Amino acid sequence: MPRLSEVIAALDALWPPERAEQWDAVGTVCGDPDAEVLRVLLAVDPVQEIADEAVELGAQLIITHHPLYLRGTTTVAAGHFKGRVVHTLIKNDIALHVAHTNADSADPGVSDALAGALDLRVVRPLIPDASDPAGRRGLGRICELDHPETLGEFARRAAERLPATAQGVRLAGDPDALVRTVAVSGGSGDSLFDAVRAAGVDAFLTADLRHHPVSEATQRSPLGLVDAAHWATEWPWCELAAAQLDEISDRQGWNLRVHVSRTVTDPWSSRFSSPGAPN
Numbered sequence: 001m002p003r004l005s006e007v008i009a010a011l012d013a014l015w016p017p018e019r020a021e022q023w024d025a026v027g028t029v030c031g032d033p034d035a036e037v038l039r040v041l042l043a044v045d046p047v048q049e050i051a052d053e054a055v056e057l058g059a060q061l062i063i064t065h066h067p068l069y070l071r072g073t074t075t076v077a078a079g080h081f082k083g084r085v086v087h088t089l090i091k092n093d094i095a096l097h098v099a100h101t102n103a104d105s106a107d108p109g110v111s112d113a114l115a116g117a118l119d120l121r122v123v124r125p126l127i128p129d130a131s132d133p134a135g136r137r138g139l140g141r142i143c144e145l146d147h148p149e150t151l152g153e154f155a156r157r158a159a160e161r162l163p164a165t166a167q168g169v170r171l172a173g174d175p176d177a178l179v180r181t182v183a184v185s186g187g188s189g190d191s192l193f194d195a196v197r198a199a200g201v202d203a204f205l206t207a208d209l210r211h212h213p214v215s216e217a218t219q220r221s222p223l224g225l226v227d228a229a230h231w232a233t234e235w236p237w238c239e240l241a242a243a244q245l246d247e248i249s250d251r252q253g254w255n256l257r258v259h260v261s262r263t264v265t266d267p268w269s270s271r272f273s274s275p276g277a278p279n
């Protein structure tokens with residue numbers, strides 16, 4: 001059985017922490033480097049349900065995409081909801097490791113997994129990482145469709161292929177417009193509009209889009225916008241990361257048991273369509 005420090009070294013090779021954005025907080029949140037690791041749980045959010053799931057599973061390590069403490073803290077008291085997560089983990093000898101923007105920009109990364117879930121052919125990053133001479137790392141991905149389809153068909157496919165959430169998938173633009181090229185970005189994507197426009201794609205699949213950026217983008221050009229739940233756009237990365245870790249485990253003879261959480265941790269829990277609203 002590998003020690004946590006050995007598994008973390010392998011994770012750091014997949015998603016080097018120095019490639020995270022300056023504002024980010026990635027790496028190991030808690031865990032004993034000398035502890036042995038057999039079961040690993042992958043999830044998007046380090047919330048209490050996931051900590052409880054890891055206890056139930058008998059996992060020694062949780063790998064999440066989102067940080068537990070993005071802006072630091074002065075307390076891990078169990079009376080606070082994040083402190084309770086820390087207590088649950090430490091009491092049960094479970095480590096927590098975060099790969100956030102370093103997993104976004106990795107090759108393959110979060111947006112490759114999103115593209116893969118929809119069978120899109122990745123052409124290049126939307127915003128390439130200047131430090132990668134191969135031009136494969138970076139934020140978002142520009143993709144081609146093997147067969148052109150309408151924006152409505154594309155959005156429907158996103159709804160079918162991504163895990164189910166209360167939000168489902170929203171669309172802005174002409175559902176009958178033809179889509180040949182798309183930009184995809186797992187997680188909040190509305191800071192990427194300039195790059196998406198510059199790429200000249202037919203549609204943009206992302207999450208957390210807001211009224212004004214969407215209104216302006218659709219007024220300005222025929223760009224189709226497909227907005228899925230934040231959690232759903234990043235969840236495919238858990239499966240990708242699990243496959244990567246399985247492969248490392250096989251190569252190293254570690255015999256790790258790698259699990260992907262199917263718990264929906266998107267915070268939006270219900271949705272009510274307005275009577276008479278367009279569908």
Ligand SMILES: [Zn+2]
Nearest residue numbers: 187188230234
């Ligand atoms: Zn995210």
